[in-house]
Every structure is written in C-alpha cells, then in structure tokens.
Amino acid sequence: MKKTVVLPFLALSLFASDEYIPVSELSHSKKQEYNFISKTNINEEIETKTYTAVSQESDDVIEPLEKDEIKETKVNISENIKEKKEVIPNTKVENKTFVKEYKKENILKDEVKYSDNSFSKDFSVTPKLTYAYLITDITATERINAEDKESVLIPEITVSYKNHNLKAEGFETKSYFDKVLITGSDLETTVNWYKFYYMYSINKINFGIAYNKFNLDWKNVDFNSTSKDKEEFISLELNMKNSNDILQVEYGVSYGKNNNISYSYEYYLNLGYKLLKNDSLILSAGYRNRTIENDFIEDDKEYKAEFEGPTISLTGTF
Structure with a gap:
C-alpha cells in the first residue's frame, strides 16, 4: 500500500x-x-x-550474419584476391627485362660513340711490300746498260693520324757493267736509296716533302778500287688515289735537287685489286721510274743513274 x-x-x-x-x-x-x-x-x-x-x-533492417555465412564471405573475398593477383601482370619481371634491353641498346650506342670518337679511328698503320724488277742504266760519257737485271724488294710503312702521314721506304740494288771503263775493266755498282716522307691528305690527294739519302758505290773490278758518292736532298712529293669497291688506282710524282744534283725525279702508277673490304688488303701491279743526275765532277764522276721497271705490291691497312 x-x-x-x-x-x-x-x-x-x-x-x-x-x-x-x-x-x-x-x-x-x-x-x-x-x-x-x-x-x-x-x-x-x-x-x-x-x-x-x-x-x-x-x-529494412539487415539481419546479422551467421558464422557460416561469415566464413563463406571470407572464402569468397580470398578467392577474389587470388584472381586479382593472377590477373595483375608481373610488372617487376617485365620492367627488369625492359631495363636489360634498354641497357644493352644504350651500351652498344655508347660503344659506337666511343669508337667513333676514339684514337683508333683516326690512327692507322699501312705496311707495303713491293717486288720490283729494276733495270739500272748509268749515263757518263755515254749510256751503259747493266749486264744483269736485279729483282729487289722495297719495304714501305706509313703511319697516319687524321690527315697527317709519315712514311719510310728504301731499297738496295747491285748492277754489273762489262768493259765500260776507259781502262777496259768491268764496273760494279751498289745503290742505296732511302726516303722519309711527311704528307698531308686532302680528300684523295697527298702532298708534302721527303728527305732523300742516296749512296752510290763504284767498284773497278779489275783493279779492285772503290769510290763513293753520297747525296742528301729534299724532294717535293705529290700522289693521288682513286678507288671504288673493287679497284684502286694510285699514281704520283716527285722532284728534288741540291747543289750537286741537277734534278731527281720519280713517277709511278699502280692498279690495285681489293682482296678484302675497307682497303685492308690490296694486291696491285704497276710501273716505277726513279732517276737522279749528278753534275758534281770529281775524278770525272759525272753521271746519270736511272732505275725503272715493273712492280707488284701487297698493301694492308690496320
């Protein structure tokens, strides 16, 4: 209550x-x-x-999920995640392969650029070996011809950097003349001729100067007496070269003198066949003449010496 x-x-x-x-x-x-x-x-x-x-x-009110339904939703979510993982491409692997290919291409490009601008592109060495069948003629009071015709090897090497060329060559030849002296005796001569060049290249033309060292030894065979003539002089040099994919034509001239030498000249012509590409090996044939006239009179030694004949050459560039 x-x-x-x-x-x-x-x-x-x-x-x-x-x-x-x-x-x-x-x-x-x-x-x-x-x-x-x-x-x-x-x-x-x-x-x-x-x-x-x-x-x-x-x-509408959403009813709470049962435990079994929660498990099913979890399974469905995990399956969807797996499917998405399978669908998504492996971009890491693709990126790695792309980077490798890109590096390879750029490394090759860098190597090409380096080789294009490197010292090796502008520098080259060209050895040459010439086999010449030389005929030696000497003119004193009259022209006399050698009894024997000697074949000689003429080595040559050229070192080039860009447009600058240094070249060296030389040969030695011996000749025998029968009953040519006033005394009626035989004459034997030995000639050494060496040349050292500096040449400048413009397109297919090379021009420059050369230092000549010329030695002529005389021997009176019957009396076994000898005499020597040594000359050093500068010559002007000019040579040209034309070529295509297979053939090469090379020709040139030179002229020089000093106080004792009235003149000295040379001319040559070579036609070459390219055995390998890029002028790396050339086989050529041609003709050469090298003449010197000495006006220096000592013991009646006024003469003109001429060396000429066909040639075969093998040239390589490295």
Whole structure:
C-alpha cells in the first residue's frame, strides 16, 4: 500500500520539477546507475547494434550474419584476391627485362660513340711490300746498260693520324757493267736509296716533302778500287688515289735537287685489286721510274743513274 502511494507521488513531483528527464533520454551508464537496466542488457544492446545495420536506401533492417555465412564471405573475398593477383601482370619481371634491353641498346650506342670518337679511328698503320724488277742504266760519257737485271724488294710503312702521314721506304740494288771503263775493266755498282716522307691528305690527294739519302758505290773490278758518292736532298712529293669497291688506282710524282744534283725525279702508277673490304688488303701491279743526275765532277764522276721497271705490291691497312 505504501508503494502505491509513494510512486504516484514521486511521479507527480518529478513532473512538477523543472529538472525532470525522461528515462529514454538517459545514458546507459545513468540507467545502470539508477538500476533501470542491468549490464547484460547493455551488452546485448551493443551486440545487436554491431551486428545490425540500417540501409541508407531503405528502412529494412539487415539481419546479422551467421558464422557460416561469415566464413563463406571470407572464402569468397580470398578467392577474389587470388584472381586479382593472377590477373595483375608481373610488372617487376617485365620492367627488369625492359631495363636489360634498354641497357644493352644504350651500351652498344655508347660503344659506337666511343669508337667513333676514339684514337683508333683516326690512327692507322699501312705496311707495303713491293717486288720490283729494276733495270739500272748509268749515263757518263755515254749510256751503259747493266749486264744483269736485279729483282729487289722495297719495304714501305706509313703511319697516319687524321690527315697527317709519315712514311719510310728504301731499297738496295747491285748492277754489273762489262768493259765500260776507259781502262777496259768491268764496273760494279751498289745503290742505296732511302726516303722519309711527311704528307698531308686532302680528300684523295697527298702532298708534302721527303728527305732523300742516296749512296752510290763504284767498284773497278779489275783493279779492285772503290769510290763513293753520297747525296742528301729534299724532294717535293705529290700522289693521288682513286678507288671504288673493287679497284684502286694510285699514281704520283716527285722532284728534288741540291747543289750537286741537277734534278731527281720519280713517277709511278699502280692498279690495285681489293682482296678484302675497307682497303685492308690490296694486291696491285704497276710501273716505277726513279732517276737522279749528278753534275758534281770529281775524278770525272759525272753521271746519270736511272732505275725503272715493273712492280707488284701487297698493301694492308690496320
């Protein structure tokens, strides 16, 4: 009876008071503090809230998922992830192969650029070996011809850097003349002729100067007496070269003198066949004449010496 009296009275006092707050607006902690609800009810309410959601597009309540459904969704998600992994290309492997190919191409390009600008491109060595069937004629009081015709080897080497060329060549030949001296004796001569060139190249034309060292040894066979004539002089040099993929034509002239030499000249012509590409090996045949006239009179040694004949040459460039 007391409860029934107190409760209406309490309700009226609360409604009459300005600080009255409905139970629905109390927080969970306050509800728990005033013993309106228990902790178990709070946990159930939280669980229901976590497992239920209201769709934004409709008012239908989504039921919480069962454990089996959760497992199925996990399996479906994992399968989708695997499918996506299989579909995505292996970009790392493709990038590695692309980088390797790019490096190879650029390394080759760098090597080509390096070789194009390197010292080896502008530098070359050209050895040449010439077999010449030389005929030696000497004119003193009259022209005399040698009894024997000697074949000689003429080595030659050229070192080139860009348009500059250094060349060296030389030969030695011996000749025998029968009953040509005033005394009626035989004459034997030995000739050494060496040349050292500096040539400058413009297109297919080479021009420059050469230092000549000429030695002529005379021997009176019957009396076994000898004499020597040594000359050093500068000559002007000019030669030209024309070629195609197979053939090469080379020709040139030179002219020189000093105080004792009236003149010295040379001319030659060679037609070559390219055995290998890039002028690396050429076989050629031609004709050469080299003449010197000495006006220096000492013991009646005024003469003109002429060396000429066909030639066969083998040339290589490295």
